Amino acid sequence: MDCPQLLIISIDALLHADLADCSRLPHIASIIAEGSMVESMHSIYPSLTHPAHASIISGRPPSQTGVWSNTHFRPFAKSVRWFNRLAEVRCPTILHQAKERGLSTAACRWPLTAEGWPTIDYLVPEVTGDEIEHSGMECLLKASCSPSVWPLVAEHMHLLDGKRQPNEDYFSTALAAAIIERHRPNLVLTHPACVDSARHHTGLFSEAVDQALVHVDAMVGQLIASGPTNIIILGDHGHLPVDRAIALNVRLRDAGLITAAEDGSILSFDAWAHANGLSAHLYLADRADYALHRKVELLLRGWMEEGDSGIGAFFTTALAKQRYGLDGPFSFVIEGDGHSEFVDDVLAVAVRPYKSPRSGHGHLPSLGHQPPLLCVGPAFKSQIRLSRGSILDVAPLAAAVLGFGDGGPLGTLLR
Numbered sequence: 001m002d003c004p005q006l007l008i009i010s011i012d013a014l015l016h017a018d019l020a021d022c023s024r025l026p027h028i029a030s031i032i033a034e035g036s037m038v039e040s041m042h043s044i045y046p047s048l049t050h051p052a053h054a055s056i057i058s059g060r061p062p063s064q065t066g067v068w069s070n071t072h073f074r075p076f077a078k079s080v081r082w083f084n085r086l087a088e089v090r091c092p093t094i095l096h097q098a099k100e101r102g103l104s105t106a107a108c109r110w111p112l113t114a115e116g117w118p119t120i121d122y123l124v125p126e127v128t129g130d131e132i133e134h135s136g137m138e139c140l141l142k143a144s145c146s147p148s149v150w151p152l153v154a155e156h157m158h159l160l161d162g163k164r165q166p167n168e169d170y171f172s173t174a175l176a177a178a179i180i181e182r183h184r185p186n187l188v189l190t191h192p193a194c195v196d197s198a199r200h201h202t203g204l205f206s207e208a209v210d211q212a213l214v215h216v217d218a219m220v221g222q223l224i225a226s227g228p229t230n231i232i233i234l235g236d237h238g239h240l241p242v243d244r245a246i247a248l249n250v251r252l253r254d255a256g257l258i259t260a261a262e263d264g265s266i267l268s269f270d271a272w273a274h275a276n277g278l279s280a281h282l283y284l285a286d287r288a289d290y291a292l293h294r295k296v297e298l299l300l301r302g303w304m305e306e307g308d309s310g311i312g313a314f315f316t317t318a319l320a321k322q323r324y325g326l327d328g329p330f331s332f333v334i335e336g337d338g339h340s341e342f343v344d345d346v347l348a349v350a351v352r353p354y355k356s357p358r359s360g361h362g363h364l365p366s367l368g369h370q371p372p373l374l375c376v377g378p379a380f381k382s383q384i385r386l387s388r389g390s391i392l393d394v395a396p397l398a399a400a401v402l403g404f405g406d407g408g409p410l411g412t413l414l415r
């Protein structure tokens with residue numbers, strides 16, 4: 001019997017609207033023509049890359065994955081620490097389930113897979129800018145890739161230019177394609193991110209975004225040429241145009257709830273807003289301090305009622321868990337006004353208009369353009385068009401392709 005095989009390509013911030021003019025995306029167009037599609041895949045809250053990728057591989061929301069943000073809450077630290085290790089996902093993932101069944105696995109720059117070897121046989125983890133500065137790219141990759149892929153990684157290092165895009169995506173794509181050709185793992189995960197990067201820096205739709213889409217289409221072509229049996233392509237979240245940055249911590253400092261040194265380092269805090277793009281998590285120094293909780297709640301309500309504070313809504317964490325499957329050690333979740341991004345620092349002015357078009361995410365996933373899912377291969381029916389799905393449906397669908405489970409809510413896509 002043939003071993004089942006599946007390649008999942010998460011094209012960061014791919015939107016259904018990107019597929020409208022497929023003449024510039026011939027490889028993706030061939031998948032649309034031969035395969036099936038879900039037009040709108042509901043993401044998780046906050047609609048951020050690392051929490052979304054934990055949810056894609058586990059089928060669980062952030063309240064169960066424990067990955068509620070891109071980065072850890074460390075107000076006193078000088079450096080950023082990402083949620084990026086497989087061990088930080090608090091529930092089983094499709095990688096664990098495949099491994100338990102004796103299948104082989106690979107991941108190339110898929111968030112939340114660092115230190116995932118030997119659960120992941122062929123591992124090239126996502127590395128962050130801070131880590132590269134500390135160790136250098138080559139040392140870092142040598143230390144963090146699985147031993148079985150280091151020779152391949154070394155062979156492809158010339159494609160890299162630090163973390164510049166689209167170089168980094170071509171590097172991880174070439175590695176994923178080489179791993180598929182040489183090792184034929186049952187499950188391969190890869191994550192090109194240049195479309196997201198272009199959206200952040202040049203706006204929701206722009207020439208740079210069009211160019212990035214041409215690049216990712218070429219990457220999809222390279223991956224198809226490596227001969228995977230079944231392919232799922234999806235986007236991880238939407239994007240909204242943003243025109244300004246809001247530093248809530250400047251307001252919290254002005255309210256006497258944060259004290260900072262002149263260089264911006266934090267001396268103490270009673271309340272701290274941890275930015276998640278278009279939303280934020282409000283941490284209290286003591287979650288059990290009811291008087292502080294009430295004081296901050298009244299402040300947030302007052303700011304929201306000003307109308308131009310950047311705050312569109314806020315919820316207690318209990319309500320965020322009940323409504324949106326979001327939980328964590330914070331006390332409030334602040335949803336922005338849909339056109340402002342939150343930032344963490346305390347020193348500059350609270351509101352900073354952008355001078356050029358930008359776009360961002362982290363917002364409630366029901367807002368704005370939605371990501372699609374495409375699938376093709378002998379495991380999938382052709383020409384099925386579903387209007388809605390959820391990124392939580394990807395893990396059960398992938399499990400069924402690999403030979404276990406019923407496929408979940410998207411099981412109708414399966415033969």
Ligand SMILES: [Zn+2]
Pocket residue numbers: 012013048049050196236237
């Ligand atoms: Zn993303």
